[in-house]
Amino acid sequence: MALEGKTAVVTGAAMGIGKAMTEILLQNGAKVVLLDVNATAGESLKEALNKEYGQKTLFLNCDVESEEQLKAAFQKAADTFGRIDILCNNAGILNEATWEKTVSINLMGVIRGSYLALEHMNKMSGGQGGVIVNTASMAGIGPFLSCPVYTATKSGVVGFTRAMAAASVASGYGIRFNALCPGFVQTELMSNIVDRLGRFSHLTDATHKLVEKMGVLSVSEVAECLLELVTDETKNGEALVVFPKGKKYVTFSSLLQ
Ligand SMILES: NC(=O)c1ccc[n+]([C@@H]2O[C@H](COP(=O)([O-])OP(=O)(O)OC[C@H]3O[C@@H](n4cnc5c(N)ncnc54)[C@H](O)[C@@H]3O)[C@@H](O)[C@H]2O)c1
Ligand SMILES: CCCCC[C@H](O)CC\C=C/C=C/C=C/[C@@H](O)[C@@H](O)CCCC(=O)O
Secondary structure (H helix, E strand, O other), rough: OOOOEEEEEEEEOOOOHHHHHHHHEEEEEEEEEEEEOHHHHHHHHHHHHHHHHHHHEEEEEOOOOOOHHHHHHHHHHHHHHOOOOOEEEEEOOOOOOOOOHHHHHHHHHHHHHHHHHHHOHHHHHOOOOEEEEEEEHHHHHHOOOHHHHHHHHHHHHHHHHHHHHHHHHHHOOOOOEEEEOOOOOHHHHHOOOOHOHHHHHHHHHHHHHHHHOOOOOOOHHHHHHHHHHOOOOOOOEEEEEEEEEEEEEEOOOOOOO
């Protein structure tokens, strides 16, 4: 998929991985609507990006926990730029103490965002198709010992993405669904981890050892993988793992063999 003339919506776009995703989409010709709960960071990023790329971005203060706010944001995106072609469901938190909120943002936010975006993108109801990339995590593929709820949300995101990819093909939606599964990435989410492990704070040292063993990615390495999942029309229902040693499409075994 060529990005020139396309419109993307990125959740959790004000900082970290979402910010890098926004930048790479703009660099490749897309217009980008940034959604985030951090209005200060979002507005100032929008100002900076519009100076660099022209009036190609819009920031909307939007919480992915709110159906109403998300619905209004997609409508505003479509009204402003005429179409929605790409959705990056990226907003996420890691907090084992406030675990219900972790489920609400990381898993329910992805489902909510996908279903609302379908109203604009689905070829069966007047949309032009496109691609939805959900930010999962390496924890969505293998267990992250100190973060069982985070692991559960990311496994859920991988499962939801793969099932939606199959549903989309069978239903003629014209939308590809892929999951991006990074290892550890240098962002705000990684800081103060000790305060965020809740009942597993005794596993802080083990967490740090795992980080040391696996290494840490930059946000731009992750954004390059997003670009691949967006532009490569052959990718649907994929989970792309990226870690400092390289990237790999996950092979899932079939129960029917
Ligand atoms: N940092 C890592 O090591 C890592 C690794 C793999 C996957 N991830 C995933 O990548 C995604 C982005 O994480 P990050 O590391 O860039 O984190 P980050 O904390 O740097 O950025 C997250 C952004 O999401 C926004 N956000 C949080 N809650 C929101 C909500 N309810 N609605 C809208 N926006 C909200 C924040 O304001 C922030 O701008 C998350 O889904 C995370 O789970 C992160
Ligand atoms: C502390 C920051 C938290 C960031 C959360 C991110 O989503 C990153 C999660 C990254 C990795 C999770 C890894 C889980 C790996 C397991 O499957 C583990 O068994 C891998 C062991 C690797 C090894 O021992 O060689």
